[in-house]
Amino acid sequence: MKLLRRLQLLAALTLSLVLFLSAPAPANALVDDALDVFHIVKEVTLTVLKAWNIVQESPGIQNLDFPLAREKQRKVLTRLKEVSKQIAQIEDQHAEQIAVAVDSVNNYVESYLKLLGRRTEMADIINRISSRFQQMQKYEAYQEKLETSTLLDFAKWTVSPNAYSVHHLMERLSLIMFGAEDKITSSNMFDLLIQSYEGYEMGRPPLSKIDAVREECISLEKSLWQNLNRISLNRSIEQLARKVIGTHRLFINENMSSTWTEGKYHILNHYEWSILERDLLLIESMFGFFMRFVNDRGNSVDLEERAIMDLADSVLRNDKIFSMDRIFQDIELIMVKQALYYRALVASKEERCHDQQSTQQFLYSLYSDIALTELKGYTMMEFSWMMLRIYGKGNFTQESELMREGYHQRTERTVRLLREVMNRADRIVWRCDPQMYKLGQTYEEVTRLIQGYIENEVDMNHNRECWRTCEDYEYSKSEGCFKDKFCARQERCTGHIHNCRYVDSDMFICQSGRGNVRRYEYVQYENGITFGEETKCTRGTTQVDSWWRYLFWHCTYCFCYCDDIYSTKTDRYFNLRETLSDVAANKVVTGLRFTKQNRVFHLQIQEGELSPRGVINKTTLEWKPVENYTLYEKGVHNNRDYYTLSYGARSIDLDDILTDDHTFVVTGVRFRVMGAHLNLEARLTEFNFETGKLVRPESNSFWKSNDNTDVSGDRRAKIVLNEPDMPTRTKAKSIPDSRHNQYIEFGPSSMRKDAGQSTVPFIDIQDVVSYPSVPLAGIGIYHKGRPGYGGFLAPKLLTYDFTPHIQPPRSL
Helix, strand or coil, X not given: CHHHHHHXXXXXXXXXXXXXXXXXCCHHHHHHHHHHHHHXXXXXXXXXXXXXXXXXXXXXXXXXXXXXXXXXXXXXXXXXXXXXXXXXXXXXXXXXXXXXXXXXXXXXXXCCHHHHHHXXXXXXXHHHHHHHXXXXXXXXXXXXXXXXXHHHHHHHHXXXXXXXXXXXXXXXXXXXXXXXXXXXXXXXXXXXXXXXXXXXXXXXCCCCHHHHHHHHHHHHHHHHHHHHHHHHHHCCHHHHHHHHHHHHHHHHHHHCCCCCCCCCCCCCCCHHHHHHHHHHHXXXXXXXXXXXXXXXXXXXXXXXXXXXXXXXHXXXXXXXXXXXXXXXXXXXXXXXXXXXXXXXXXXXXXXXXHXXXXXXXXXXXXXXXXXXXXXXXXXXXXXXXXXXXXXXXXXXXXXXXXXXXXXXXXXXXXXXXXXXXXXXXXXXXXXXCCCCCCXXXXXXXXXXXXXXXXXXXXXXXXXXXXXXXXXXXXXXXXXXXXXXXXXXXXXXXXXXXXEEECCCCEEEEEECCCCCCCCEEEEEECCCCEEECCCCCCCXXXXXXXXXXXXXXXXXXXXXXXXXXXXXXXXXXXXXXXXXXXXXXXXXXXXXXXEEECCEEEEEEEEEEEEHHXXXXXXXXXXXXXXXXXXXXXXXXECCCEEECECCECEEEECEEECCCCCEEEEEEEEEEECCEEEEEEEEEEEECCCCEECCCCCCEEEEECCCCCCCCCCCEEECCCCCECHHHCCCCCEECCCCCEEEECEECCHHHHCCCCEECEEECCCEECCCCCCEEEEEEEEEXXXXXXXXXXXXXXXXXXXXXXXXXXXX
């Protein structure tokens, strides 16, 4: 019984191995086959047990009369005949998977010496066992004529404890396949296979989603053809047809359900593209009919040959109206030979901020959609030839091979050009200015950081003196309000006053509405100089005149700048707490935006679940709420939880923080303070592109930044804004004008254009996301604007680089 149990175990494990090694077939398509195999294993085992029971039921076999022994012998051989028949059925049903598995394993084994030795040893053992099994089959065929002694000699030779017995051969086969039971070693066949496959794949990036689908599709079609060539004589026409239809149904429903969207690539405003898109839509339309056909036939009782032949004729049609071959050639002609991919590169650069895709992402999307549509056509042609073959209309093996070869060559040329174009394309996503600027919806402002402020010199010194000039007050503060003059009718500066200057003694001031963060709409001096835009003044203008004191002192009104740090109207705070995606749920950063919460500016993240091959599960996309703390609550501290801008510390670094390592993506953001500058950091986490899983994010993550300053390292360059007006007043849309390793200071708007009432740059709070969402290789902060305007500070995305994963079919 011990030998019998080992036989059962080995049979089950061997059949399971065959299934696992049958990689080319889709996983879902193998489920039913796997269940069939395990069911057959069970039946085989039960049959063997029944044969064994026949023997066990005999009380004292040696004492049986000869006729009774003959009867028991006949029953045992009959049971074993059933076993032999069931094994033959297994070989027939799974010939396709076994053949593909053997071919696949042989390709790897031949380049791996250890495996080669193991394979040779396994082949020798299997041949020995097979030889004994064939001998048993012959004995079963001639059971009535064989002598009992012959059968006994065969049984003894099979189970005797020597190096040539089947029992010993099975032990050796088990050791080679699984290793010793009491010691797990790296020398068993499975471990060597894993090492071989990993070594083969090392250095070659995993395939992109469309390339992986194409690889699987080609392998599936090849295995179906091999199946037809091997077992077509042993199956009925309907069985073969249902096998081909069912396999295609499972594959296309899982991998080809997306459809071509007309007008998606409208920026390719070329005649050639309009012709090609029309042809691609023809394939899409035909594939829709094909998909409905295979799904309907999967549920029908009978297969109609006429309907199948009509479908095949439509797909293989080759005339002036429709020709799949011609469309395939046109795809290569227009996209590769006429360099439409290069023209797409140029067109996408001009439209990327409107379409919210990086240039490379646009190219990758274009390639993926075209490649999928072409693959749909290829699949329909393969299916049609198989149906013609099954229904006896010809062989069509050579036609299939020629088409596959041409498909491989076209794909290689396409991928070679596409990789070159994608390497040249940038991966930046940024937002254009909106059609209309709306405070709180499209932009926010840092308020009352450094603001134009009119103060009489008598109120800027505690002695109430007026014997200095305005230029003497470089650094001062408001010391009071002399005799309730103009100072009593405006909001007092709560912080320090800087850079005062004399313009004229007398003026008319249009004050802003109460509650406004501006102090003045415009200031009109008696000498004709006007600061700001002279518009209708809702509160009415206020005449403000300087005066003489004690005949000798002229108490002059100066135009200064107020750092209103203690005002409740100043919003100058930036969050320093880190913001992380939910890595426990396998989520990564997919978008950014500035937002203001409780007077604090936060860099908010959009997160989404990462799926295999760089795909983001769009149903999981959401904006992670920012932390809702307030400036004065217990436990919240300046320079730890948030940073306060001031006259002497108001710079922000402009950087692109990214990684060139294709195994890392962004999972977090934060600001830090470095040399009185706000400095951006990105958290990068390792991931597996093929599976889409983050790899131990708790330990395989790190923060990356640009540590250069304006006084050390590769010194940063400052962006200088000359006479900047409010950016919302420009008629031309802002364009990016900064580069990596620069910085900009928040400062007052132009004294002449805006009376210095605004802090520029403004902050763009629009969502910066890509459509469709992709993982990010980096993030950045940049400035966009126009000459003469303050512009906007905004985040940008650097999308993941898919170029290394764009590859032609590995084998055809």
